[in-house]
Amino acid sequence: MRDAMLYKSSLHASLADPVLDTMNFLNEVTMRYPDAISFAPGRPYDGFFDTGHIFAHLHRYLDHLAEQGQSPQQIRTAMYQYGPTAGQIRDLIADSVRVDERIDVTPESIVVTVGAQESMLLTLRALMSGPDDVLMVSTPCYVGITGAARLLDIPVVDVEEPPDGFSCADFEAAILRERARGRNPRAFYVVPDHSNPSGTTLSQRARTELLELAGRHGVLILEDSPYRLVSPETPLPTLKSQDTDGVVVHLGSYSKTLFPGARIGYVIADQQIVDANGQITLLADELAKIKSMITVNTSSLSQAVVAGALLATGGRMSELNARPASYYGDAMRATLRRLDRRLPPGLRAELGVRWNSPTGGFFLNVQVSFDSDEDALTRSARNHGVIWTPMRYFYPSGGGHRTMRLSISYLTPIEIDEGIDRLATFIESETRRRPD
Incomplete structure (x- = not known):
């Protein structure tokens, strides 16, 4: 008795869409490099959860x-x-x-x-x-x-x-x-x-x-x-x-x-x-x-x-979320401060780096001068211990090839500082990296 076999071409075409593989890839990178600090997950901060x-x-x-x-x-x-x-x-x-x-x-x-x-x-x-x-x-x-x-x-x-x-x-x-x-x-x-x-x-x-x-x-x-x-x-x-x-x-x-x-x-x-x-x-x-x-x-x-x-x-979820909202606001400001400290204007201009400054939410974007693809992400996790999300995942018709998304919601202040330091070192290394 042989195993039944289906051809990928016989399944719905959406299953070949790279978008459906993005979460699996990020999860795989996270599992392979468990000591890396991850700016990838858009999750709420665990510290506010109490099973009671x-x-x-x-x-x-x-x-x-x-x-x-x-x-x-x-x-x-x-x-x-x-x-x-x-x-x-x-x-x-x-x-x-x-x-x-x-x-x-x-x-x-x-x-x-x-x-x-x-x-x-x-x-x-x-x-x-x-x-x-x-x-x-x-x-x-x-x-x-x-x-x-x-x-x-x-x-x-x-x-x-x-x-x-x-x-x-x-x-x-x-x-x-x-x-x-x-x-x-x-x-x-x-x-x-x-x-x-x-x-x-x-x-x-x-x-x-x-x-x-x-x-x-x-x-x-x-x-x-x-x-x-x-x-x-x-x-x-x-x-x-x-x-x-x-x-x-x-x-x-x-x-x-x-x-x-x-x-x-x-x-x-x-x-x-x-x-x-x-x-x-x-x-x-x-x-x-x-x-x-x-x-x-x-x-x-x-x-x-x-x-x-x-x-x-x-019914006031805003009241229930007053403390988390304050925490996430602090986390966003801390991330932006650390980026500014670690990559001051002169160095930013030299490296071709810039970022936006959201006033809330979980995410900000960092633009770089190199391709922020899966290979770059793997080098970032393996060599520098920091994970982020390639922005190209979020462009249905293509784009975002030199931008990374950072999520600030899941990390502690100490992890944010260390993670941004690692990210800055990665950006410097990648920008000056000679083609293989």
Whole structure:
């Protein structure tokens, strides 16, 4: 009996896309060089986690259900059985985004998902219906959305972000260019606040112009903002809170504001859908139909833990995250100070190095004068004990070949200082390195 064999060419083409291998490569490098300091993972800082909090949140939610008049049997069913496909804590999420983000929507317009990643998959599957529909993305772009589009065979169009921030003029030009090609720009994905991977934030003027353009051209905006409430300054209003034309689908997540292991996200999709008979539903209802065929429902236990956290602060995740936000702000400033100290202006000019200075979030970018590819990363980890992420991973159509992403969220102050020292030594060595 011989082993069954399949040819890679017989599998879905997305499996040959290098983007799907990026996390595996970074994990492999990290495992091979365990003593290296890693600026790669965009994870929350472990020091804020306490296992006792999980039980406290869970008990708080169970008490809440009892206070709402549910019987012990109903509570057992809520925890042990399959729950509503759209989620069982939608009312608490609706209350939370109302007090924290000034987003006023009904619980029925929310679908609770397995992380924001499922929200992306559901939304793309629902919206992209024809062969000419395309997804536009602000580039550099989070690989999760481009990976989801690739899995669904959805064409992706870059709207490249200039060095000084997002350009609405470039966005409109891209819309017109795609329509001239006979394609339909259906949706535009953007992270308005401290984006992954660039760390940039849209100004209020850019937000206003973006909403106006989307409404005028009939393009939906997929707003993803996981870093707003873990950043030290008062954030600008979300796009959704300013959405008067119903053009924004808001993707939310508790991975950064609570903990990633909960795997709880949500999508706010209050757009009205009219069928051939004139019946009206919400886009959220359609997303729930798709979810029922993918994950059936989101873990009741995970929802209960998130609900307990929301109840603890009256829905104000910003209050729960005041200390982490301060920590991440300090970490970003410490990283920028150390870069400036270790690579002062004269040396920066000599080496051809520069970086941006985000005011929050987890990420910043460092531009160098050499190719920041996998080979360079391997040399960095092996010879200098420091790991970073190649920015080329975040350019769907190519780019970012001489830029690296640094994540500051997972490290202690001591690790940041040592890691930047190692990074600077690597940059000096690599810049002056003779070709093999």
